[in-house]
Structure formats: structure tokens, C-alpha cells
Amino acid sequence: MSYKILISDPLNDDGIQPLLDRDDMLIDIQTDLTDEQLLEIISNYDALLVRSQTQVTRELIEKGVNLKIIGRAGVGVDNIDLDAATENGIIVVNAPNANTNSAAEHTMAMMMSLSRKIPQAYASLKSKRWERGKFLGTELKGKTLGIVGLGRIGAEVAFRAKGQRMNVIAFDPFLTEEKAEQMGVQYGTFEEVIQAGDFITVHTPLLKSTKHLINADAFKQMKDGVHILNCARGGIIDEEALYDAVVSKKVAGAALDVFEEEPATDNPLLELPEVIVTPHLGASTVEAQENVAVDVSHDVIQFLEEGSVQNPVNLPSVPKEILSKIEPYFHLAEKLGRFLSYLTEDVIRGVNISYSGDLTDVEVAPLTRNAVRGLLRRYHGIHINDVNALYLAERKDITVNENKTMNAKGFTNLINIEVTTDSGKHQVAGTLLNGLGARIVKVDHYRVDVTPEGHIVFIYHNDQPGVIGKMGNLLGEHDVNIATMQVDRADVGGDAVMLLKVDKDMKEDTLTVLEQLEEIKAVRTINL
Ligand SMILES: NC(=O)C1=CN([C@@H]2O[C@H](COP(=O)(O)OP(=O)(O)OC[C@H]3O[C@@H](n4cnc5c(N)ncnc54)[C@H](O)[C@@H]3O)[C@@H](O)[C@H]2O)C=CC1
Numbered sequence: 201m202s203y204k205i206l207i208s209d210p211l212n213d214d215g216i217q218p219l220l221d222r223d224d225m226l227i228d229i230q231t232d233l234t235d236e237q238l239l240e241i242i243s244n245y246d247a248l249l250v251r252s253q254t255q256v257t258r259e260l261i262e263k264g265v266n267l268k269i270i271g272r273a274g275v276g277v278d279n280i281d282l283d284a285a286t287e288n289g290i291i292v293v294n295a296p297n298a299n300t301n302s303a304a305e306h307t308m309a310m311m312m313s314l315s316r317k318i319p320q321a322y323a324s325l326k327s328k329r330w331e332r333g334k335f336l337g338t339e340l341k342g343k344t345l346g347i348v349g350l351g352r353i354g355a356e357v358a359f360r361a362k363g364q365r366m367n368v369i370a371f372d373p374f375l376t377e378e379k380a381e382q383m384g385v386q387y388g389t390f391e392e393v394i395q396a397g398d399f400i401t402v403h404t405p406l407l408k409s410t411k412h413l414i415n416a417d418a419f420k421q422m423k424d425g426v427h428i429l430n431c432a433r434g435g436i437i438d439e440e441a442l443y444d445a446v447v448s449k450k451v452a453g454a455a456l457d458v459f460e461e462e463p464a465t466d467n468p469l470l471e472l473p474e475v476i477v478t479p480h481l482g483a484s485t486v487e488a489q490e491n492v493a494v495d496v497s498h499d500v501i502q503f504l505e506e507g508s509v510q511n512p513v514n515l516p517s518v519p520k521e522i523l524s525k526i527e528p529y530f531h532l533a534e535k536l537g538r539f540l541s542y543l544t545e546d547v548i549r550g551v552n553i554s555y556s557g558d559l560t561d562v563e564v565a566p567l568t569r570n571a572v573r574g575l576l577r578r579y580h581g582i583h584i585n586d587v588n589a590l591y592l593a594e595r596k597d598i599t600v601n602e603n604k605t606m607n608a609k610g611f612t613n614l615i616n617i618e619v620t621t622d623s624g625k626h627q628v629a630g631t632l633l634n635g636l637g638a639r640i641v642k643v644d645h646y647r648v649d650v651t652p653e654g655h656i657v658f659i660y661h662n663d664q665p666g667v668i669g670k671m672g673n674l675l676g677e678h679d680v681n682i683a684t685m686q687v688d689r690a691d692v693g694g695d696a697v698m699l700l701k702v703d704k705d706m707k708e709d710t711l712t713v714l715e716q717l718e719e720i721k722a723v724r725t726i727n728l
Pocket residue numbers: 274275276277296299300303348349350351352353354371372373374403404405406409410413431432433457458480481482483484
């Protein structure tokens with residue numbers, strides 16, 4: 201099996217070496233494509249690797265019918281339509297830790313350039329003017345830096361700013377007073393931070409909730425002569441409001457690495473001498489570029505080979521040590537869901553998955569996704585996967601619940617999946633037997649013991665003499681070889697089930713003949 205990978209933004213050559221080294225990965229580097237050209241060729245690729253330039257729109261994702269993974273060689277994923285990727289079962293990965301230092305260092309470089317007007321002085325002297333009186337700066341020492349967004353980069357900026365003897369006050373919805381104290385920063389609300397800062401820097405992602413977070417109202421609350429920095433994402437600061445605040449001298453200076461529209465060569469802010477700018481260079485260092493490319497390359501390889509990744513964006517990330525505990529159950533959960541999908545002929549309304557025994561103290565969300573994937577796979581084929589399973593369930597108005605119980609009914613671990621349909625409930629339970637692998641141990645209320653694989657015929661019938669022989673004869677006549685057979689019943693002479701493992705899928709006409717037998721209530725042919 202070989203994969204085609206398109207790299208549509210410039211990535212570091214050394215960083216993508218792990219991909220280039222692979223004989224089974226065909227790497228196509230095309231960094232000058234127009235949007236139309238990209239739309240035309242995207243269906244040829246299994247993976248797409250981008251930085252911030254390529255706009256990975258819904259249209260592009262929907263045209264990428266073979267896409268399995270999108271790798272963002274950097275942090276911000278606001279150029280990728282994550283909902284569209286999730287709905288189409290495409291995993292998105294990024295490189296969250298790879299450019300933190302570079303972005304933090306760039307922020308510090310911008311802050312020092314801003315405070316000492318270095319870009320303006322540079323431009324003046326380069327044009328052969330010696331204007332010492334024009335560029336009076338301000339010290340950072342003793343000033344207050346207000347940080348909005350104290351994540352990876354924000355925290356590194358805080359650490360460096362303290363090195364400049366600045367007072368740091370920060371707001372982040374996840375920041376507690378205790379955590380702030382540990383980090384040696386003052387904890388503040390958003391308002392407190394913007395009101396206290398002599399310098400204010402934003403380090404949030406661009407989200408609906410952070411769009412124009414720094415707007416005209418926020419500028420009004422700031423100190424007169426405040427300095428503003430944005431090395432995070434264009435759009436967090438309302439550029440029109442910033443323009444007005446600079447012109448009115450409310451803002452003494454601003455340093456911008458990012459813009460609402462990039463490339464930003466026509467941006468009115470470029471006209472203002474108080475505004476210093478760089479063309480989105482926060483991550484543009486040798487080290488960061490190598491690191492981001494290495495990280496996404498590894499995730500693309502690992503995903504295409506094993507189906508797992510280190511840095512998922514549209515799937516919760518599961519720590520390695522937890523993953524190694526639950527991975528053996530992935531297959532079981534998926535097969536149980538799949539088995540159940542053959543028992544239910546009505547519209548599924550709800551799924552209840554219970555985990556017991558050893559599974560009570562592990563993270564089970566990935567197992568739930570696998571179970572739902574198995575359950576819905578008959579309807580969505582290969583287009584359902586871990587990424588979109590829960591989304592597709594939600595779209596079908598299926599409520600998915602998971603719970604944990606201590607009672608594993610004598611097994612060391614047990615997964616029980618119950619589905620509710622308009623006509624009633626069905627359930628199936630399975631376990632991993634030490635050294636023996638996966639087993640289905642219960643179907644509805646009947647006990648069984650069968651490996652969850654191959655062709656299974658599951659028959660609901662009446663418990664009466666002769667049924668088993670009759671069935672055996674009939675299947676023999678239709679050339680169906682029975683590998684194993686199990687029976688269980690509710691009461692003597694009452695409802696009963698028969699579970700047959702057969703060598704191949706049963707033909708439609710055999711099924712029809714079986715269904716016509718008067719002792720038989722229903723037959724399900726199951727292919728796992
Ligand atoms: N200029 C450049 O080249 C680069 C820019 N970036 C940008 O920096 C952003 C931040 O990167 P990281 O620190 O690695 O991400 P992160 O996820 O570690 O930190 C973001 C923080 O923002 C906080 N946050 C979210 N909404 C908020 C709000 N309304 N108010 C205050 N805080 C809020 C989050 O709780 C989180 O702690 C990225 O999303 C990216 O857009 C990242 C790297 C390079």
C-alpha cells in the first residue's frame with residue numbers, strides 16, 4: 201500500500217526527511233498552487249500538510265475524497281475547517297509544542313523593538329538620517345505586562361518578561377489564582393489585565409470567542425499610552441479599533457506579527473509610524489521550522505501505518521500509557537457494536553455502553569468511539585471512523601451514554617452495549633480473556649461464547665425437540681458448513697437462540713428457507 205502526500209506550504213526539508221525516506225509515501229511538494237488548482241488535484245491525496253497560508257476550506261475537504269489526515273506544521277488551526285474535517289472523518293494534527301519558544305522569543309523581540317522604537321530608528325538611519333532626538337524609548341523594567349491567554353506561548357512570554365523585571369498580570373479561563381502564584385504571575389480578570397497593562401500581549405487562538413476580543417470597548421478601558429502586541433493571530437484585535445486608538449494616541453505603539461487578512465500588504469495600519477510589523481514570522485526560525493515539520497511528519501506516518509497520532513486536534517488526545525491499557529479492547533468494542541448492528545432492524549434511538557471490571561479505572565471514551573463506529577459501520581461503510589463516529593451518531597439523533605459498573609458478572613473485564621430502538625432493546629456483551637483473546641459472552645439475555653469474527657448465523661427460535669437437527673439438515677442441503685454451534689434458552693419450551701459459526705456468508709435463498717421454518721422467529725446473518 202502506498203500513500204500520496206501533498207505539501208502545499210513551504211516546510212523545512214530536514215523536517216520532512218522522515219516522509220521523504222519512505223518508499224511507500226509519495227511526497228508532492230507544490231507550494232504555489234492557486235485555490236482552484238488545489239481543488240482540482242486534492243482528490244489524489246491521502247494526506248495534506250500545510251502551514252498558515254493554505255486555506256483548508258470545507259469545499260477543499262469535501263473534494264479531498266481520499267484525504268485521511270491533514271497535518272498543520274504549526275499551532276494555529278484557524279485556516280482549517282475543523283468541523284468539515286471531523287464530519288468527513290479526516291483527522292487533523294498539529295505541532296503544538298514545536299514553535300512555542302520561537303513565538304515567545306519573537307514576542308519579546310517585538311516588545312523590545314516597540315519600547316525602543318528600533319524599526320523606526322533603523323529605517324531613519326538607513327535613509328541616511330541621524331535623528332537621535334526622535335526615538336525616545338521607554339524601559340520595560342518596572343512596567344506591567346498584561347497577558348491575555350496564558351497557554352504555552354503566553355507562559356513562556358511571562359517567564360521571559362519577568363527576566364526583564366516586568367510585573368506580569370495574566371488572564372486565561374483556565375488559570376487559577378493558585379496556578380498563577382506558582383508561575384509567579386498576578387492573576388487577573390480580563391478587565392483587570394487590560395486595565396493594568398502598560399504593555400498588553402494576546403496569546404489566545406483565534407476562535408469565535410476570541411474574535412475582536414480586543415475591541416473599541418477594551419481600548420477605552422486601557423491606560424493612556426498603552427503598548428499593544430499581537431504575535432498570536434490576526435482578528436483577536438479589531439484592526440479598525442486599533443487604528444483609531446493609535447491615531448487618537450490612546451495607544452502609544454503597537455507591534456503586529458499577524459493580521460486579519462494575510463498577506464497584509466495593503467493594511468491601513470502599515471501607514472502608522474507607531475505600528476511596527478513583521479510578516480507573520482513568529483514561527484520562522486530554523487529550529488521551529490524543523491521541529492514542526494518533524495512532528496507532523498511523524499504523526500502522518502504513524503496515522504497512515506497504525507491509525508494513531510500524538511497531536512490530534514479534532515479528537516481528544518489520549519496519553520500513551522492510557523492508550524496502551526485500552527488498545528487491546530478497541531477491536532472488541534468495534535466488533536460488539538458491529539454485531540449489534542445486525543440485530544437491530546429499526547431506527548436506533550440510543551446506545552448505552554457499560555464498562556466493568558478492569559475497565560472501571562481507565563479512560564473509555566476511545567472505546568465508546570470504536571463501539572459506535574462498529575454500530576454505524578453498516579450504514580456508513582469505510583466513511584465512518586474514530587474521528588466522525590460520534591458526530592454521525594449525533595446527526596442521526598442517537599444518544600450515546602457510557603457508564604462504569606463494578607459488577608463484571610464474573611469476568612475480569614466486560615463491555616456491554618445496549619441499543620434502544622422503537623421496537624425494543626438489544627444488547628451484546630464481550631470480554632477479553634487472558635491469553636485467549638476476545639469473546640462475545642452474551643447476546644440479548646442469552647449466554648454464548650464466541651470469538652467476534654467471521655460469519656455468524658444467529659437464530660431466534662422456539663425451544664422444542666428436533667429444531668437443531670432440522671436446522672443442521674437444511675443448512676447441509678444448502679452447502680453451509682457449520683464450524684461451531686451453541687444454543688441457549690430462556691425457559692424450557694420457551695424462547696431460545698442458536699448461534700452458528702459458518703465458513704462463508706450464507707446465501708439469500710438459504711436465509712429465506714430458514715425463515716420459513718415454523719419454529720424459527722428470526723434469523724440474522726452477521727459478518728464481523
Ligand atoms: N505568530 C506566529 O507565527 C505564531 C502564532 N501562534 C498563535 O498563538 C496561539 C497560541 O498558541 P499556544 O500558546 O501554543 O496555544 P495554547 O493552546 O497553549 O494557549 C492558548 C491559551 O489561550 C487561552 N484562551 C482561550 N480563550 C481565551 C480567552 N477568551 N481569553 C484568554 N485566554 C484564552 C486558552 O485557555 C489557552 O491557555 C496559537 O493558537 C496561534 O494562533 C502560535 C505559534 C506561532
